[in-house]
Amino acid sequence: MMQKLLVILLFLLHSSAQANPYTLLGACEFVLDSQRIQEEGKFAIEELQGHYYAELPEDAFTPYYPVICEDDVLNITLYHPSRRDLMAAVQLINARTGGFRVVNGKITLPELNAVDVRGLTLPQARQEIKARFNEQIKDIEIYLSFKAKESNKIIITGLVSPPPIAADGQLRLYEVLTKAFIPPTANLFASYVLRDNLPLKLDLSRLLKMGDMNQNIVMKGGDKIFIASPTDHVAMVLGDVHAPKRIPLLSGSISLKEALALARGIRFTGNKNHIQVIRGNISCPRIYTFTWDFVVHEPNKNLLLIPGDVVFVSRKAITEWALFMRELEGTIRLIPAVELINQISK
Numbered sequence: 001m002m003q004k005l006l007v008i009l010l011f012l013l014h015s016s017a018q019a020n021p022y023t024l025l026g027a028c029e030f031v032l033d034s035q036r037i038q039e040e041g042k043f044a045i046e047e048l049q050g051h052y053y054a055e056l057p058e059d060a061f062t063p064y065y066p067v068i069c070e071d072d073v074l075n076i077t078l079y080h081p082s083r084r085d086l087m088a089a090v091q092l093i094n095a096r097t098g099g100f101r102v103v104n105g106k107i108t109l110p111e112l113n114a115v116d117v118r119g120l121t122l123p124q125a126r127q128e129i130k131a132r133f134n135e136q137i138k139d140i141e142i143y144l145s146f147k148a149k150e151s152n153k154i155i156i157t158g159l160v161s162p163p164p165i166a167a168d169g170q171l172r173l174y175e176v177l178t179k180a181f182i183p184p185t186a187n188l189f190a191s192y193v194l195r196d197n198l199p200l201k202l203d204l205s206r207l208l209k210m211g212d213m214n215q216n217i218v219m220k221g222g223d224k225i226f227i228a229s230p231t232d233h234v235a236m237v238l239g240d241v242h243a244p245k246r247i248p249l250l251s252g253s254i255s256l257k258e259a260l261a262l263a264r265g266i267r268f269t270g271n272k273n274h275i276q277v278i279r280g281n282i283s284c285p286r287i288y289t290f291t292w293d294f295v296v297h298e299p300n301k302n303l304l305l306i307p308g309d310v311v312f313v314s315r316k317a318i319t320e321w322a323l324f325m326r327e328l329e330g331t332i333r334l335i336p337a338v339e340l341i342n343q344i345s346k
Contacts, residue, residue, distance in 0.1 A: 067119050076142065089110040253305060
């Protein structure tokens with residue numbers, strides 16, 4: 001019977017190992033990964049986590065003019081030195097109806113037949129309307145802007161959720177983030193921009209904190225920005241340390257030494273020759289093993305933890321033995337009490 005149970009147990013363990021493969025690595029591989037993080041920044045970290053981002057399109061930094069579509073609402077302002085009545089009529093329509101809606105591709109203005117504007121940019125529509133007015137009224141000036149355009153909205157979610165912002169083809173990422181009033185506690189490293197439901201290869205932290213204009217793309221309608229909270233990306237220190245804890249990584253990384261210090265160091269019962277960092281997807285993690293001596297003598301920049309990392313300090317073998325003996329001693333002490341209860345019950 002025991003042999004059958006042993007065979008079943010070995011089979012289950014083997015199946016578990018097959019279902020959860022892992023890669024054992026040493027301190028040297030961890031140092032190489034840390035150096036890569038130093039050189040490449042955010043996207044080296046994301047790749048180590050198994051995350052990938054869409055490359056920026058070729059026209060990402062090129063301003064454009066959005067075209068007018070059906071159901072768009074235009075805000076139109078008209079100026080003429082003598083036609084105050086016409087100016088007032090246009091202003092009244094803006095105030096009472098919220099603007100000039102595009103219906104069947106056209107808009108209708110006072111003293112003017114319907115003007116076909118569908119598919120035109122704002123400058124093109126302005127020239128078309130001005131040309132039509134000039135047939136009747138000279139020296140007129142027209143100003144247009146989008147009052148409402150569903151397809152041109154930029155949505156910001158997460159830690160902040162301001163009203164949608166209209167993309168006009170000139171608006172850039174930095175201006176959008178400035179309008180959103182992002183708090184200083186936001187985790188910019190973990191924040192991202194979605195376009196066509198794909199995360200773009202952008203580093204919001206470099207843009208706002210370092211002024212890196214290589215991240216300052218022109219925003220398009222339908223873009224979504226997610227602003228992460230301070231605790232969205234963390235590393236954890238567990239095992240035989242004084243204060244196991246979750247550590248928020250606002251800048252994307254922290255040194256192993258600093259993480260252990262925040263956990264108030266390794267207990268005297270901890271095995272300093274067996275410090276592990278578990279990284280990556282739980283179904284196929286990478287496990288790095290260090291000694292305390294290596295950690296002490298290696299510079300911080302070569303020992304970088306990233307979001308999702310788990311530092312685990314195991315107990316010394318003698319500590320496990322001492323705990324076992326303590327439990328065994330408690331069991332032995334209970335034997336006389338059990339015998340006494342049996343005698344009384346008889």
